[in-house]
Amino acid sequence: MHLVLIGPPGCGKGTQATRLALAWNVPHISTGDILRRAVASGSMLGDAVRDSMSRGELVSDEIMTDLVAERLADLDATTGFVLDGFPRTIEQAYALDVLMEERGPIAVVELTTPDDELVRRLSRRRIVEGREDDDESVVRERLRVYHRATSPLLEFYRRRQALVTIDGHRAPEEVTAEITREVERGIHV
Numbered sequence: 279m280h281l282v283l284i285g286p287p288g289c290g291k292g293t294q295a296t297r298l299a300l301a302w303n304v305p306h307i308s309t310g311d312i313l314r315r316a317v318a319s320g321s322m323l324g325d326a327v328r329d330s331m332s333r334g335e336l337v338s339d340e341i342m343t344d345l346v347a348e349r350l351a352d353l354d355a356t357t358g359f360v361l362d363g364f365p366r367t368i369e370q371a372y373a374l375d376v377l378m379e380e381r382g383p384i385a386v387v388e389l390t391t392p393d394d395e396l397v398r399r400l401s402r403r404r405i406v407e408g409r410e411d412d413d414e415s416v417v418r419e420r421l422r423v424y425h426r427a428t429s430p431l432l433e434f435y436r437r438r439q440a441l442v443t444i445d446g447h448r449a450p451e452e453v454t455a456e457i458t459r460e461v462e463r464g465i466h467v
């Protein structure tokens with residue numbers, strides 16, 4: 279199973295990705311988590327991405343594509359993955375196509391949630407998890423970036439009939455059940 283989750287910050291991608299990866303026994307690949315670990319470790323990658331992340335801006339397509347290519351080359355990703363946070367731009371979507379050439383089709387799930395609920399969830403997360411980019415002004419920037427750079431991907435995948443849109447404004451287990459149903463019905467490229 280090669281699943282890509284797309285949705286605005288706070289839509290529940292991370293929660294769903296964790297649950298689905300566990301159920302399907304494939305890795306949950308979160309580019310946000312990989313980048314946050316790099317920042318925390320003080321690596322060269324971390325230094326390169328720290329500023330863009332704290333402003334809610336995107337990290338460059340080159341860095342992201344290299345990072346994902348490297349992660350997909352790991353043994354545990356050979357049978358499948360749940361990708362959370364990539365692609366986020368059309369360029370990244372083209373790069374993913376190249377990476378998937380030998381692997382087969384991907385399924386893409388869009389998770390929707392109203393903006394006021396997103397802001398509510400993220401301000402709660404800021405308190406619980408201490409993520410600096412959940413600060414209100416940064417959240418607004420992340421939402422702007424989502425609408426500008428990432429939401430065009432939805433049309434890109436819809437044209438290929440690889441996309442299903444799911445209402446994320448419900449209990450997590452209901453969302454998981456619906457994603458599972460849709461994916462098992464066989465959405466794919």
Ligand code: ADP
Nearest residue numbers: 287288309310331334335336337342363364366
């Ligand atoms: P969310 O989806 O809640 O906004 P993530 O944890 O997925 O948060 O990402 C946090 C930050 O990491 C983003 O705001 C961005 O700076 C950076 N990032 C993660 N994935 C990508 C990507 N594919 N392209 C560019 N930047 C990324």
